Amino acid sequence: MSTDESPNSPLCNRRLGASWDTLSENYFGRILSPFGTKRSTNALLELMPSFPPFARVLDAGCGNGYLLDALRRRRNVFDGVVGLDLSHTMCTTARQTRDSRYSVIQGDMAHPPFKGQRFDAVIAINSLLSADRRKRDNILRSFSWLLRPGGHLVMLVPSLESYNEQLMYLREEYMAEGCDERTAIAHVYDTLNERLFDPIGGYVTIARTTLRVKLYYRQEIATYLEDVGMRGTTVVRYSYPAAMCRSLGMTCGRDGLYDWFVTCRRGPEG
Numbered sequence: 554m555s556t557d558e559s560p561n562s563p564l565c566n567r568r569l570g571a572s573w574d575t576l577s578e579n580y581f582g583r584i585l586s587p588f589g590t591k592r593s594t595n596a597l598l599e600l601m602p603s604f605p606p607f608a609r610v611l612d613a614g615c616g617n618g619y620l621l622d623a624l625r626r627r628r629n630v631f632d633g634v635v636g637l638d639l640s641h642t643m644c645t646t647a648r649q650t651r652d653s654r655y656s657v658i659q660g661d662m663a664h665p666p667f668k669g670q671r672f673d674a675v676i677a678i679n680s681l682l683s684a685d686r687r688k689r690d691n692i693l694r695s696f697s698w699l700l701r702p703g704g705h706l707v708m709l710v711p712s713l714e715s716y717n718e719q720l721m722y723l724r725e726e727y728m729a730e731g732c733d734e735r736t737a738i739a740h741v742y743d744t745l746n747e748r749l750f751d752p753i754g755g756y757v758t759i760a761r762t763t764l765r766v767k768l769y770y771r772q773e774i775a776t777y778l779e780d781v782g783m784r785g786t787t788v789v790r791y792s793y794p795a796a797m798c799r800s801l802g803m804t805c806g807r808d809g810l811y812d813w814f815v816t817c818r819r820g821p822e823g
């Protein structure tokens with residue numbers, strides 16, 4: 554791979570940013586983000602740990618800025634909220650909701666443009682998605698550097714367990730309808746359609762795009778966080794509404810679709 558093609562190169566970042574630009578055109582319609590309404594956003598805020606008064610918060614991979622807007626409404630709790638996103642279009646949309654204390658910066662989470670600055674909290678909702686391992690490690694390291702000691706990292710990351718469970722329930726349904734095992738599995742793969750799914754590595758292509766994203770085992774994400782010096786990690790299920798599972802074309806199974814809601818704190822310096 555030439556230097557220009559490395560996952561952190563400006564060329565790759567431009568391509569990645571452009572893919573998210575395209576998605577942002579009809580963001581909530583295209584990726585079916587569950588956080589398009591006040592109600593769902595408030596549910597997410599309720600899960601967050603309490604930050605110090607007037608905390609300085611970074612929304613890493615802020616997308617179209619729904620969370621910036623929600624944090625702004627809670628201005629007695631948060632101060633100095635900064636949004637960061639690679640996609641020009643996402644940043645433009647996010648800027649439409651900001652006031653002077655809330656800035657939106659276009660940049661890469663793996664190399665954030667905040668030299669010497671520290672945050673009380675970094676929030677990354679469905680944005681630690683890179684399918685490249687080195688890039689992912691760089692992003693997690695940069696989250697750790699950006700936090701003051703004791704600062705909070707809050708993330709929502711896609712769950713590999715949940716994705717596999719949904720496919721397993723679908724297989725069961727086909728078997729219950731009388732398919733033999735081989736046919737049932739073939740039908741499940743048909744359902745995935747062009748979304749290339751690698752259940753071993755935990756990678757999947759987002760529907761109707763070429764964007765590959767990483768899904769995480771619960772223990773896997775906790776281990777990566779430990780590796781970059783984060784402490785006290787908790788990983789709990791964040792369950793999506795049944796209507797959303799259906800619109801994703803997944804059966805809802807017994808347990809519905811969920812992702813991992815992760816909280817941890819940066820360990821002491823040195």
Ligand SMILES: C[S@@+](CC[C@H](N)C(=O)[O-])C[C@H]1O[C@@H](n2cnc3c(N)ncnc32)[C@H](O)[C@@H]1O
Binds near residue numbers: 584617640682
């Ligand atoms: C699935 S969207 C989630 C956005 C928002 N947090 C939400 O919950 O709706 C992922 C966002 O992460 C951004 N992103 C992906 N990789 C990034 C990177 N390396 N640096 C900055 N932003 C990135 C994308 O541009 C996109 O806006």
